[in-house]
Amino acid sequence: MDGAQAPPVVEAVGIAKRFGPTVALADGNLSVRAGETHALVGRNGAGKSTLVGVLTGLHRADAGEVRFAGKPAPAPGDRAAWRERVACVYQRPSVVRELTVAENLFLGRQPRGRFGLLSPGRLRREAAELLEAWAVPVSPDLAARDLTVEQRQLVEIAGALSLGARFVILDEPTAQLEAKAINRLFDRLRDLQQQGVTFLFISHHLPEIYEICQRVTVFRDARHIVTAPVAELSHDKLVEAMIGEARGLVQVGADRPSVSADAEKVLELSGVGVPGFVESVDLSVRRGEIVGVAGSAASGKRQLAEAIAGLRARSGEVRVTGRVIKAGQVPAALRGGVGYLPGDRNVDGFVPGLSVAENATMTIAGKLGPRGFVLPKVRDGRANTMIADLDVHTAGPHQPVGELSGGNAQKVVMARALASDPEVLVLVQPTAGVDVRSKESLLGAVDEQTRSRRGALLVSDELDDLRVCDRVVVMVGGRVVGEHPRGWNEAELVAEIEGIGESGV
Amino acid sequence: KDSAGAPGQQAAGGVGGVGVDLPRADSDFWNAYSGYIPTKAKDLGLTLTATTNSTNDVQKLIGNVDNLTAQGAKALVIAPQDTGAIGPKLDELAGKGIPVISVDTRPDAGKFYMVVRADNRAYGTKACEFLGEKLGGKGKVIEFQGALSSINGRDRSEAFKECMTKKFPAITVFEEPTEWEGTKAQAALETRLSTDPDIKGVYMQAGGVFLDPTLQVLKQRGLLVPPSDPKHIFIVSNDGIAQEFDAIRKGEIDATVSQPADLYAEFGLYWAKQAMSGVTPKVGPTDHGSTVIEVPGGFEDQIPAPLVTKDNVDDPALWGNKK
């Protein structure tokens, strides 16, 4: 690459950043060459997002230096100068929910018309053009609040790229995207790379790294571990660098015993419908079985899960170990033996201000002492067990969940779902945004928890998740269209999910 | 202002200190009263333990009373704007042997040494009689009431209404509650002048609050004309502050009831001194032109509240003409 002799597009040396007592970054080093797509990987809480904050000027580093093209970074307050040098899609949603898509795309740089006033017409036109160029099928007049997660993410990506910066940071852009959308994104990234745009790409999906990145930097425990061309770093070596031990990852669920045909049905759906999303689903889960539910965002799989958990009104009948569960009531579902892990932990997964212990025991608060009393000792005891079982990295049961890294927060949500000792687990996207090792331990927990006692309904479109399942059903347009036993063919499954050959989506 | 209030000065001259509580801080009248307190105390050779303000909140008043007694006040001069709620405290103070002088209002219950007041009901009656005569017993009159929750306002309203119904049944009265807010009075006046352009009289229950706002509206409508003009609207105010006197001199308003702030202060403190010297009040005329009568709970010194018109507006004895 000819970028080798030119100064790096961005260079960070010895960055340190603390948040109160937490050391988010101790020794962050990064050097991104012009024209490359550079991966940044590491476990949850390794300091990746913190480095992004420093590189975009949102955080001021406690120590260390950032240089753009060999020159020192702009002054902290000079946002315009920062934005010329670097654009970013942040990990946390950064749209203004009440404003329209068009306005979000052009926030702070809306086009002006006559008398120096903003021109809504031009804004809408330019936004429409931008969205079209990105093949984002969203009206520019829609409020950002009404976007789906995917749409929101695409809007953010389109907005960041349209800034014209030649260096773009993408912090876990694919965590919430479907396969098709990811492919479209990658096509677009390759295009832009051809045009000379440099990327810093963060993801927990290692295959993606190999797919589009040239070099990779690994962080571990707030430090820079290694930087190398991806070609020189095998998958196992990469994982080793991330988790700091030689033991590789195991394929969770590979050794699951087969489920006997006469095992008790812990979950039976008959004719379950959710107005507007699901037409009529019949499905059952046996004791010891993990049933995957795959499908696109429009398939209704998520709404089906929410209906089983009691969060949505539904028709039809749901039975858990033979007993009918009253519709539309979470407590009824909970009492009936449903454990639920919501699809977006930041929305309804946890209460950020409350402690790990409280969040983890929220579903069993009535069982932590006599007569509705909650004995802190009992609760913390239960929480400590769960922390150990699920390997949650936390300062202790009293730490607020809002301070945990995403993967660890997800484990707390999983602990909450398991706390009530449910007959059946209903899990929605359980590993979204979770690092490889945590993914392994989360899926491992699901595997272990369902070996003999429970059943699980695992709603996901991540193939890694679905591999753990004993069988996978595919939903399209609110109906179950197919079923695949373990050992399914990836291409076939993906084709069915995307409704190829059908009218769906 | 609180020069006499420094600690350690108690019991000067053989009598203990007097604790004074002011009822509110946002009215011209009470501000004038508050201004008279230290000077009158000096004249009488009294020590002030402390002066507090209960900002029209009877709970604060009761707290302040406790605070003043805790600080060693041997007599109290208060002005309870809520005459219902103070009773038990008065009985408690009587039990402790601390005499209480109630200025401006007569408590509904409880024991006190002396009430110093001009009758608020008399204000309303005087205003009614003045307007009734000027209007010849017929026509329409608008009345700016105070806050409905204020006892003084209510007394004035009731007396005004009673007198109007009895003596001038042909006069229509529009009662406008205002919460003592000038803008509310203005809006009410504009509305009434639209619906009933033949309004001929105004009774405002507090000159300090309503004078300028009322004149402003009338001026804009071209209704500020001399009494000889048939368009003239007769205005009676209430308070007796200097601004009202100016307006009377200029012919902008016709009369006001002078509520004697100086005498309230002077005789409130005077009776406090008497009480501390162990004097028992005697019923009958006093040496300061008023009359003491016996009322349930104690005595009352009835201070005259003259109606001020163009004829007597320059009387130097009126407190609004002093300083």
Place this chain on the structure above:
Amino acid sequence: MRLAKLRDLALIPPIIALLVYGYTLKPDIFLTHSYLVDSVLKYQAVLAMVVLAEALVLIVGKFDLSLESIVGIAPAVAIFLVVGNTSVLGAPWPTWTVLPVALVFGGLIGVFNGLLIVRFKLSAFIVTLAMLIFLRGLQLTLVGGSTISNLAKRVPVIDYLGNVRILTLPLSIWIVVVLFAVGIVVLGYTRVGRSLYAVGGNPDAARAAGIRVERVIWMTLVVAGLLAALAGLMMSAQLASVAANQGEGMIFMVFAAAVIGGISLDGGKGSLFGALCGVVLLGLIRSVLTLAQVAPDQIEAVYGLVILVALVLARLTSGKAQD
């Protein structure tokens, strides 16, 4: 979850500072039991009760402005039915009904607020603001601007609340202490109590975890109504009457105390112990300012300034941003 986290203790140093300062001002009076209890704390009891109610509502993530009007209307209704000059609903009712009727009335207002907020999904701020205006008006209509007075010895519950002392402390202080203690235990160590924090912190997560969010909010509003009604009875007992404007203007101080005490307006945060400290702090500031002989017309300004300074100091020393 530990009884007092650091944040809860943030107000202890300024409280101690005020106690020391008060002592240097009046060594002979200030730190006496009778002064602290009868001049400072007793008058904070009603405020403390309403702060307790509001704190619960704030923790569950809502807002209740109408509490200040419940302080007035609940005892007014209950006492009106007993001693009022009316025969509606078979009045006069026996005197024992005062306590239950007041509580039921306060609770019913909570039910109605809950209906509009939880069922109709209206903004809590605007619902309770309209309710406040409505109830204030109802109070005026009912009490008619004239304080219902002279209740001592006529309504037993008023006598008990106003006069009974246990171990030298007035009953009202005991009620506050006991209810705050109960509140602290319930909020800290029961499922229902913890669910208030969960609902206030993230209602969606709470719902997904099986907490009946709507029911918790509704219940909290009803409990707040009950507490405010009890606070109203305590106030009436202190005054032995129901004033037409009882409770009016109190809600600002309620929010000030709660927020200074660390309760967040965003919900899900804060402790009752902190809120109680807020109440005590405000009471001490006011009484120290009175003792320091700050001129009555300046005391409000100084009070506001002291609060501002206290806020800035708390911020600088604790280093934590507020919300």
Place this chain on the structure above:
Amino acid sequence: MRLAKLRDLALIPPIIALLVYGYTLKPDIFLTHSYLVDSVLKYQAVLAMVVLAEALVLIVGKFDLSLESIVGIAPAVAIFLVVGNTSVLGAPWPTWTVLPVALVFGGLIGVFNGLLIVRFKLSAFIVTLAMLIFLRGLQLTLVGGSTISNLAKRVPVIDYLGNVRILTLPLSIWIVVVLFAVGIVVLGYTRVGRSLYAVGGNPDAARAAGIRVERVIWMTLVVAGLLAALAGLMMSAQLASVAANQGEGMIFMVFAAAVIGGISLDGGKGSLFGALCGVVLLGLIRSVLTLAQVAPDQIEAVYGLVILVALVLARLTSGKAQD
């Protein structure tokens, strides 16, 4: 971004209903220019200005309770320096200084609020509440409980604001119309204006997009202070005086109008047009109730009830949850 989205028009039907109802009550008067302008709208002008100020602050995601005290203190300070009985700072100052001094004072309070909220990261609610208490106190100290009165013809700006009419409309109404129009254009069609919504809706996203969040908040607080000061001058002009309690208690109505008009307390939501409709609606309700001859002691209760009913109806017809 379009001038009036559906939500903004939500109040148009109830406004029309009230106009029709008012017309049936008094067909000869109600829909006349003079009635609507002089009896209804003129008295909403001051409220409208403060609502404009508060709406901006709410949209940017903050809270300003101190605006109501700026309505009082800013004109008080400015006029005091001109006509007051003082020689501080070289007073008396020339009369032309009233307008700039009032505005500068209002702006300075905004600067100070901003300092504490933006720089010290204190809660806006509690900062502005303490500021409110402080400024109210300062107002009392300054005006000393005695209304600064009789300003007509002494302070030109007061005369202009109070008396000048352009095309038969009072200057104050023009000011409101023009400033709301400017506000609507700025909020809708300038980057600064749109940034208010961004900052109020999601400050982190706004910051990431290069908006100087702190500066925008600070600037909004200062503009709000300026607007409130101008509102204060308008009020003083209407009353031709500065009352010691000018503006007091207004903030509740300000919030009611803004929230009824669709401004969210959570920030980032609502339009100035909606807020203006809220102001007009409240004014019409009150004036229709007056015309309907609702008894004075019941008018407040009915007012609160009508607001509640209006809220529920708006909810049922629009089908949208509020927040």
